[in-house]
Amino acid sequence: xxxxxxxxxxxxxxxxxxxxxxxxxxxxxxxxxxxxxxxxxxxxxxxxxxxxxxxxxxxxxxxxxxxxxxxxxxxxxxxxxxxxxxxxxxxxxxxxxxxxxxxxxxxxxxxxxxxxxxxxxxxxxxxxxxxxxxxxxxxxxxxxxxxxxxxxxxxxxxxxxxxxxxxxxxxxxxxxxxxxxxxxxxxxxxxxxxxxxxxxxxxxxxxxxxxxxxxxxxxxxxxxxxxxxxxxxxxxxxxxxxxxxxxxxxxxxxxxxxxxxxxxxxxxxxxxxxxxxxxxxxxxxxxxxxxxxxxxxxxxxxxxxxxxxxxxxxxxxxxxxxxxxxxxxxxxxxxxxxxxxxxxxxxxxxxxxxxxxxxxxxxxxxxxxxxxxxxxxxxxxxxxxxxxxxxxxxxxxxxxxxxxxxxxxxxxxxxxxxxxxxxxxx
Amino acid sequence: xxxxxxxxxxxxxxxxxxxxxxxxxxxxxxxxxxxxxxxxxxxxxxxxxxxxxxxxxxxxxxxxxxxxxxxxxxxxxxxxxxxxxxxxxxxxxxxxxxxxxxxxxxxxxxxxxxxxxxxxxxxxxxxxxxxxxxxxxxxxxxxxxxxxxxxxxxxxxxxxxxxxxxxxxxxxxxxxxxxxxxxxxxxxxxxxxxxxxxxxxxxxxxxxxxxxxxxxxxxxxxxxxxxxxxxxxxxxxxxxxxxxxxxxxxxxxxxxxxxxxxxxxxxxxxxxxxxxxxxxxxxxxxxxxxxxxxxxxxxxxxxxxxxxxxxxx
Numbered sequence: 001x002x003x004x005x006x007x008x009x010x011x012x013x014x015x016x017x018x019x020x021x022x023x024x025x026x027x028x029x030x031x032x033x034x035x036x037x038x039x040x041x042x043x044x045x046x047x048x049x050x051x052x053x054x055x056x057x058x059x060x061x062x063x064x065x066x067x068x069x070x071x072x073x074x075x076x077x078x079x080x081x082x083x084x085x086x087x088x089x090x091x092x093x094x095x096x097x098x099x100x101x102x103x104x105x106x107x108x109x110x111x112x113x114x115x116x117x118x119x120x121x122x123x124x125x126x127x128x129x130x131x132x133x134x135x136x137x138x139x140x141x142x143x144x145x146x147x148x149x150x151x152x153x154x155x156x157x158x159x160x161x162x163x164x165x166x167x168x169x170x171x172x173x174x175x176x177x178x179x180x181x182x183x184x185x186x187x188x189x190x191x192x193x194x195x196x197x198x199x200x201x202x203x204x205x206x207x208x209x210x211x212x213x214x215x216x217x218x219x220x221x222x223x224x225x226x227x228x229x230x231x232x233x234x235x236x237x238x239x240x241x242x243x244x245x246x247x248x249x250x251x252x253x254x255x256x257x258x259x260x261x262x263x264x265x266x267x268x269x270x271x272x273x274x275x276x277x278x279x280x281x282x283x284x285x286x287x288x289x290x291x292x293x294x295x296x297x298x299x300x301x302x303x304x305x306x307x308x309x310x311x312x313x314x315x316x317x318x319x320x321x322x323x324x325x326x327x328x329x330x331x332x333x334x335x336x337x338x339x340x341x342x343x344x345x346x347x348x349x350x351x352x353x354x355x356x357x358x359x360x361x362x363x364x365x366x367x368x369x370x371x372x373x374x375x376x377x378x379x380x381x382x383x384x385x386x387x388x389x390x391x392x393x394x395x396x397x398x399x400x401x402x403x404x405x406x407x408x409x410x411x412x413x414x415x416x417x418x419x420x421x422x423x424x425x426x
Numbered sequence: 427x428x429x430x431x432x433x434x435x436x437x438x439x440x441x442x443x444x445x446x447x448x449x450x451x452x453x454x455x456x457x458x459x460x461x462x463x464x465x466x467x468x469x470x471x472x473x474x475x476x477x478x479x480x481x482x483x484x485x486x487x488x489x490x491x492x493x494x495x496x497x498x499x500x501x502x503x504x505x506x507x508x509x510x511x512x513x514x515x516x517x518x519x520x521x522x523x524x525x526x527x528x529x530x531x532x533x534x535x536x537x538x539x540x541x542x543x544x545x546x547x548x549x550x551x552x553x554x555x556x557x558x559x560x561x562x563x564x565x566x567x568x569x570x571x572x573x574x575x576x577x578x579x580x581x582x583x584x585x586x587x588x589x590x591x592x593x594x595x596x597x598x599x600x601x602x603x604x605x606x607x608x609x610x611x612x613x614x615x616x617x618x619x620x621x622x623x624x625x626x627x628x629x630x631x632x633x634x635x636x637x638x639x640x641x642x643x644x645x646x647x648x649x650x651x652x653x654x655x656x657x658x659x660x661x662x663x664x665x666x667x668x669x670x671x672x673x674x675x676x677x678x679x680x681x682x683x684x685x686x687x688x689x690x691x692x693x694x695x696x697x698x699x700x701x702x703x704x705x706x707x708x709x710x711x712x713x714x715x716x717x718x719x720x721x722x723x724x725x726x727x728x729x730x731x732x733x734x735x736x737x738x739x
Contacts, residue, residue: 193621199536199558199593202620269537313515315535317556 002027003418004035005411008043008377010367012343016045021373024416029369041421043377046410049347051083051114051374052330053354053363055146055175055253056229056301058322059085059116061107062100063092068306068394070104073326074113076304076392078419080326081376081409083114084355084363085304089121090151096121096132098140105142113419114412117358120144122163122174126152131163138170145359148175150229151276153211155181160215164224171359173251175227176215178236179277183207188317190263190278198266200316203278205233212236216243216250227357228252230303232277234287241296251357253301254288256332257323257399261285265399271312271319272399275305292349293340299353302329306395324398328386330378331405343380362415373416382408392425428735430543430550431722434561434601441734442604446569449714449721456493456717466728467496473526475517475542476553477503477533482688483553483563486712487530490719496727499526514538518545528727531555549726549735557591563687564597566718568605570707571642573714574683579606584636586612586668587646587695590619590657594687595646599627610636614668616657617648633668637677644685645670645696661694671697675705683707 002022009016010029020028020038054077060068070087077085087104089095095104101118108116120137124130126149137144147167154160154176163174184207189195191202212228216239219226231237231252240252257275262282265273273279291297305322312319325332333341333350341349355364365371386403388396411426412419418426430436437445456462472491474484484500491498501521514533521529528549531539536556543550554560572578583602589595589611602609609627611618622629630636637643648668650661658664665671670684675697678684684696684705692698701708725733 191620193624196619196621196625197596199556199596201557204620269540310513313513315514315533315538315541317535317537 002038003413003416004033004038004040005048005377006040006042007045008048009045010048011347012047012380019048019367021413021416024373026367026369026371026373029367041411044379047343047378047380048367049081049343049376049378050351050364050367051376051412051414052081052350053358053360054082054085054302054304054326055299055354055358056150056303057085057087057326058090058305059087059104060306061091062103064308066394067308070107070116071111072392072394073304073306074108074111074116075425076326078113078412078414079392079409079423079425080329081378081412082326083374083376083412083414084117084360085114086117086119086146086358088150089119089148090126094121094125095119096124098133098136101137101142101144102140112414114414115360115363117146117360118142118144119146119148119150119175122147122149122154123159128152128154128156128159131159131166134167134172135170138172145170145172146175146227146357147172148177148229150175150177153177153179153181155211157214157218161218161222164219164226165222168224173225173227173357175229176211177229178208178211178215180207180210183210189266189274190280192263192281194263194266200266205235205280208233208277209235209239212239216248219250220246220248224249226250230255230258230277230301231288231291231297232258232280232284234284237287237291237296241291244296251298252296253299254292254297255303256300256325256329256336258288259285259292259336260332261399269316271314271316272323272397274316274319274321275323276321289336289340293337299349299357300329300333301354302326306393307397308395312397322397324391324393324395326393327391328398328400328405330409331407332400334407335405373413375413376409377411379408379410382410384408428732429726431561431726431735432539432543432550432552433559434564434597436735437561437601437604439604442565442568442601445565445718445721445725445734446572448725449569449717452720452724453717463493463495465495466724467491467494470527470727471497471499471525472528472530472723473521474498474500475521475529475531476501477538478554480532480554482712483532486715487553487719490716491723493716494720494723496723514541515545518542522546522548528723549732551722551726554593556593558593559597560593561597561601562715562719562722563594564601565722566711566715567598567644567685567687568601569714569718570685570711571683573710574707575641575681578602581607581641582639583607583609583642583644584612584640585609585644585646586633586670588617588648588652589613589622589646590617592646598644599625603627612636612668614658617652633674634677637674638679640678640682642683642685643670643678645690646687647689647691648695665694669695669697670700672699675700675703678705685711687711
């Protein structure tokens with residue numbers, strides 16, 4: 001089966017061209033290619049990007065299949081233009097053994113909507129006490145390279161140091177959820193004037209920044225590879241910039257929601273806006289945008305965190321942290337960044353760099369003959385309004401309900417096979 | 427349409443003044459009458475929904491509603507389906523199905539009354555939510571100040587204690603600002619929230635410097651548990667630096683009054699001699715609480731349209 005993408009603009013460049021896909025790879029690129037036996041798809045001048053890669057997705061399976069499954073989560077991912085997602089380890093049971101990561105990886109392969117790269121837990125049961133069998137997970141069929149206790153910070157400095165050292169043996173990276181636990185006991189939202197008036201326990205910026213500073217120093221000391229999950233404060237951006245200037249092997253991600261939403265939204269007490277790290281201030285949002293534009297922040301990651309209705313339809317303090325984000329990610333990033341990111345840079349921040357950090361060889365590749373055909377096609381003029389009830393995710397906790405987004409993914413190809421066509425599951 | 431009382435910020439100057447004036451009238455009416463009951467809310471149902479124990483506030487609301495002839499249902503979270511895992515939403519829908527006209531809610535989570543107001547058609551009155559607000563307490567405090575000192579505008583009000591965890595402080599700051607008073611918060615720095623510099627009030631760490639200029643001193647309870655969380659080193663040191671003792675009271679001006687929302691810890695934030703002294707309004711505050719809550723219920727439920735409160739959510 002071959003496909004001919006007609007009239008598409010790789011990286012949003014000037015000239016429209018055609019792209020032939022055969023045997024899972026890009027076979028030919030050029031204007032006016034003959035149709036031959038290929039199935040045509042009219043790209044209408046849309047922007048062709050390498051398939052998006054998410055470094056931070058919660059698929060909830062095994063354990064909370066009522067909130068999301070690998071099947072529904074990866075379908076939502078494909079609709080958002082993703083061809084690979086990293087599935088976070090905080091499932092039940094926790095993804096801290098080769099058995100669990102292989103199970104998740106296989107579920108992804110069977111569903112077939114996008115590749116699932118399981119993230120392994122750094123410590124057994126995410127408890128922050130004893131290192132999990134990281135090497136065995138790396139050597140498993142799931143080929144784990146990203147390790148994280150996401151949701152929990154590896155707060156023990158000695159354990160963090162050992163983890164950063166240990167994963168060097170198999171080119172792994174520790175993805176840190178930076179949250180000093182003693183500074184965030186009972187924390188509900190960003191600490192500032194809003195938390196003070198709303199009577200919600202504050203989650204101070206320093207609790208994130210202190211861990212980032214410490215971990216950058218640790219990574220430098222042991223020459224380890226560190227990735228900072230969902231950076232949310234202006235101070236964090238400054239610290240990452242400083243560490244990179246010192247040559248530390250550190251990368252950082254930002255979520256789409258932290259690029260647009262602020263803690264003013266907590267005044268509704270609507271838990272759909274409750275997330276960890278919390279929504280911050282306008283100043284932070286601006287610093288994050290600037291960091292993403294200048295490359296201090298390497299990539300966008302969704303932190304797609306689906307939750308069952310009953311876990312969100314509660315008092316703010318009792319509700320779960322997290323927001324869905326796979327289907328809205330690209331639109332929100334384009335809306336937030338406007339002219340500050342070219343399509344070429346969007347490809348870098350949302351595909352090439354996350355693929356490189358996760359060591360996914362077949363993703364984030366150039367749009368060139370011979371490369372794996374993991375692609376997504378974007379209509380850069382298709383405005384649409386987010387309707388949670390239309391989401392492919394099993395959960396409805398998007399903070400963007402009713403928001404208008406400026407661009408839409410119309411097609412996604414995974415190794416040459418369409419997973420999404422005309423904005424719908426293929 | 428105004429329907430709920432969720433925050434003191436819901437009240438405009440006109441709203442707040444109307445509540446205080448109405449409370450004054452209702453107090454006079456019930457004082458004069460041999461039968462203390464007014465027929466105003468006959469046939470209306472008020473539910474006291476208390477997820478947190480508070481005999482004082484619940485009783486005050488119950489008495490207020492009964493004096494207006496409303497039917498009162500006390501729905502305590504303890505021993506009810508709530509303790510068996512029922513959600514706030516289900517509780518709200520149950521009350522709705524029973525036909526309640528107003529729900530008076532006390533909850534340990536900040537914002538719960540706001541959440542509740544989205545689930546039901548009747549009025550929601552916040553009777554204290556977490557560390558957020560307690561608007562009727564602020565109204566009764568304002569009422570008490572006006573009763574004792576004849577005005578609120580221009581008064582220098584000093585609120586002392588655990589501001590960080592106090593819903594009484596939040597509501598008082600907002601309401602007293604609306605009413606034109608000049609509020610100063612006094613606490614150790616650990617018990618003032620980050621962001622307090624943007625509240626419509628002053629702050630100080632030095633009680634002795636503030637007292638001589640105060641017309642009203644409101645002492646807040648300080649829970650001993652805060653000591654364990656390192657907010658201050660010992661109850662003794664707290665009392666020494668921030669307690670209102672006999673010596674400190676002597677530095678107040680002649681007309682200054684001493685308030686406390688209760689429950690108080692005698693010997694900690696307030697000396698027994700001060701709590702029982704002539705400046706103390708503590709007992710009046712309790713009596714005034716009933717009048718003010720009658721006024722709130724009357725203004726939210728009495729007419730075809732509520733006369734005060736927050737907009738429809």
